Amino acid sequence: MATASVTKAKPDGLAKAGQSIQVCAPSRREFLYYIWGASIALILGQASAGLIWFALPRFKEGEFGGTFSFAGDAIPPAGEPPVNIPSGRFWLSNITDEGFVALYGVCTHLGCLPKWVETNSRFECPCHGSKYELNGKWIEGPAPRSLDRFKTKLTFDDGSTAETNENGDPIPLNGKKILNVAINTGARLKRNGQV
């Protein structure tokens, strides 16, 4: 099929010497090229999105997202060093006058695991020196916020229960004896800064 290009010449464009650019409507061939180009761009975009989807790891959020259950005597006495549970990546901390909290053991700076240093009575991260108190509060160092914590449900001897509030504060014990602890590692609470 002969291509008849439709040229809408601008009246003044041709007359002036040295004027080189003449705007005209695209021919069918040119137009089809543009459409092909747009389709290829769209396909490439879809392929990239598909590629990222392909490569993203398939997993359950954070740790295996399950709940760890303990009998109450696994919790250390108030003010004593915290107990590390490596399989869940958390520490059981009992702070005098504040209560119980399950601290996520990964430093909020760059992912190393702080150790509890008994001599200095605080968590110290070996990588860049971030330090936290027994209740996870940030003391010093480049970490942007205090240690994260997991939603916990305590069941006491007298049948009452208590849960972590949405700030992640330690659960007050009020002198009651703990029967059971349930720590939900699928629900991680981040503190609002170095508090």
Add this chain to the structure above:
Amino acid sequence: MSVLPFPSFLDDVKEKGLKKAVFELVDESVERLTAGMNVQDIREALRGEPASRKPNPRLQPHADGFWLHMRPGYFHSDMTGLYPTFRLGWLSTYLVFFETITGILLMVWYTPSPEVAYSDMLNILGNVPMGQLVRDLHRLGAEAMVLIVALHMVRTFFTGSYKKPRQFTWFTGLILLAITGFLSFSGYLLPWDQLALWAVTIGASMIEATPPQIVGDNLNLLIRGGPEIAANGLLRFYLLHVLLLPALLFVFTGVHYYKVIVHGHSLPPRKENIGEDTAKRVPLDKRVYFIPDVLTSEIMWLGVTTLILVVLCIWFYDAPLEHHADPQVTPLGTTAPWYFLWIQGALKLGDKVFWGIIFPGLILGLLAVWPYLDVTVSRRYADRRFAITFFLSIISFVTILSYMGLAEFGVRTSPDVEIFHEMTFPPAHNHVGKLLPVPYEQLVAGVYSTRQTSASPEDAEAAIGAFNAEIEQQMVPDPLVAGSTITLEERVKRDLEVQHLPLPSGLTFRTVPSDAPELLQQLQYFGDRLLAANNELYNAWGAIIISQNQDNLKRIDLVISWDEVKVENGEPVVGADGKPVLVLDVNGNPMRRVSTAHVFVHKDAAYFSH
């Protein structure tokens, strides 16, 4: 008449005689193989004589051959000395090649799975002939490559060779620098030891900090292959390291070198008129031909570099291999390799988004666009004081940050943990814990105390005897029964039993036997360190307990016992008399503390000791 039914070599033999026919065949083959030079041309070149036929046969391989098609046929004589290039570009290219070859050799024996990667490393280091050499060469070559590439950049900056028309060449060079850095980062994980896992965890967490949040989170997941670095992550890093990044490196090296050739090597700043780029027009009297002068010089540089690398690896350098990666324990003293120390130092300054991502990005970005900002025409040093000062200050800043990135700077922990670490840490960057290189036979089973070394050699036996009596008499609180006391010896024994070191007959100290001088030397070191930390470990003594754990496996337990000192914010509280203030119990007595650590040493471990 042909000898065979078709024309062949035999006809030449019949016509000219065997000897001449063979020689002509060889000559023709050589000329074809070299794409233009026959035997006489080669010999003339090697003798340093001018070419005897026209056109110059030494240029033919450049015109007709693939291997030399991009190499210049001749160079400007002002460029072929040590100054101004120091051959750093050529060395960079060679190191890419070197790393590829040593890398492929290692791939023969390595599988990127957490289950076998570490044992593959042990196999390469202990079992494969020259395995340790190849691995050390690969590691040292990587460090050399970063150094040479960085020096190449420094040189190019100082000679102003990035200026018009070579701005894009410089830009591709920065891309190559970044790819080199990523290659190093991705390869770091592959040994799957503690250093690898935790250094890369930190790096991946930095990537997670990339703003905006959704980009950082997804990049982090893509690179780790999971919530933490495990089998998927190792495989992804391996693919990056051996496939994607080398492919990018080769492509961009091609682009970079092509641009270098298209514009020609820039001359030393003094040799050009300001604003004139005379590199491409080489006058006849300034030509140094590639064949044979530059070619032989390049080969010599390769030889010297390889020699230096091999000598270093055989006698001086040992690539580190720490303990097997343990996702549940972060060791003390995880350092970045020296060329990333500046980022590690920057991270200690504050917010990881700014100091980990934005700040390095700014520096690299600024360097990358520098030729588009610095449009001044002169390349003379005297005319570029601002640019040179600016660059020197960047180098100084990065150096200071690197110092701050060292493990010794800034991250302190309690002194007992630090001393244990010093005595037992696994090999890292040419250092190892003090007890590990003691020869296996000198690790004689027994219980030894630093009281021996704080006394003079003649009094050693008496001191140990007195010490044995002391620990049997000193009473400390019983940790299990409130209000009651046990002997210090019993306390230490219980702590060790918790660590699975049974001591059925209690703790009886003795002097180090005379055939174990290196053990005694390290015991002395231990005692000296405790003395130096007296402000925090008051009145301390240390013990080294060596036991045979299995055939060919010994276990070393370390004990430190001291009087507890009041500590505020990690620092000991010092009283008016200059002595540390002790923590006292209800009866006013000092609180005795005990801390233990242990490590295993295999008969064939062969830890180096330099």
